[in-house]
């Protein structure tokens with residue numbers, strides 16, 4: 308099926324078009340530049356930017372794919388989670404398009420879409436950076452995925468700006484189970500906060516990823532949250548947070564560390580701190596994810612979310628999965644951060660699985676749980 312996907316949950320206006328598991332176009336307009344001076348996304352500004360960007364983004368996407376709205380079989384839109392006002396712009400546009408064209412509309416979960424994008428084939432000449440670097444396998448769709456069929460024992464590691472979760476996926480269209488998650492900050496949030504502490508600006512993830520390459524990750528040892536025995540327990544008697552993460556203590560430890568250098572009148576070793584912080588985040592994310600997979604018999608893992616663009620996370624998770632006999636599927640970099648193609652990719656899975664569309668009565672849900680893949684009619 309030819310599916311058009313619309314994304315507007317945060318500061319990216321995205322329209323993507325897929326045919327089954329083949330990516331045709333992925334057009335993204337970001338209002339990031341307008342938020343930089345505030346050090347974070349301002350919801351009202353993001354909503355207005357979606358309003359300005361939606362129609363040109365839609366037109367560009369259709370044109371690049373060489374298709375018209377009449378050719379489209381279904382429309383998919385992010386219904387949550389995300390910023391309420393931002394979601395409303397995309398949802399309203401999608402409903403209007405669906406009514407005007409008579410096409411079925413799917414209201415889908417942004418987080419599941421971050422994971423579902425891994426089912427696309429690496430088409431359009433987009434090579435998978437991680438696969439090229441020899442870490443992990445490429446996207447699951449690359450030659451291995453017959454339409455709508457997934458391997459059994461599939462999991463997903465979702466690491467984004469607002470969420471950090473390990474999921475068991477029995478069916479990407481209607482059976483997603485949460486095995487573990489962060490109990491405070493998300494990984495992306497921690498990157499953004501630490502970048503601010505280090506004066507690296509916004510968004511913090513790419514900035515820390517870059518500067519960390521010049522630093523020594525072993526120069527400082529930052530805490531790994533929720534790894535003490537009382538939280539972990541044993542394989543037989545699992546502790547209360549065996550598969551969960553916590554990043555707020557790490558953020559505080561970085562702040563203390565910077566204060567100490569400043570109090571001594573010493574220059575703050577920004578690159579070393581960034582590298583040591585990144586190592587702490589990536590170490591605990593990958594070790595707990597691999598543990599959860601091993602103990603649930605998961606043998607294939609889809610990596611997803613904006614922080615999945617992080618080079619060290621891709622590398623270490625890839626290595627640890629390989630050692631554990633788990634295949635990690637890593638999407639191309641430009642499909643990790645928010646975009647419309649991921650929404651279209653999940654929409655196509657829903658169509659192929661014969662799931663009923665959502666109609667046009669639904670309201671966006673800023674805190675939609677990851678277990679709700681799409682809104683039922």
Ligand code: ATP
Nearest residue numbers: 467468469470495512513516612613614616617645
């Ligand atoms: P959610 O998907 O949970 O609703 P979101 O849509 O705001 O949140 P994403 O677009 O998935 O988040 O990801 C954005 C986050 O990814 C930001 O926190 C950003 O700092 C982080 N990020 C992007 N690139 C990198 C990178 N190379 N290394 C680390 N973090 C990164």
Ligand code: MG
Nearest residue numbers: 317318319645
């Ligand atoms: Mg964004």
Ligand code: FE
Nearest residue numbers: 467468613645
């Ligand atoms: Fe996102």
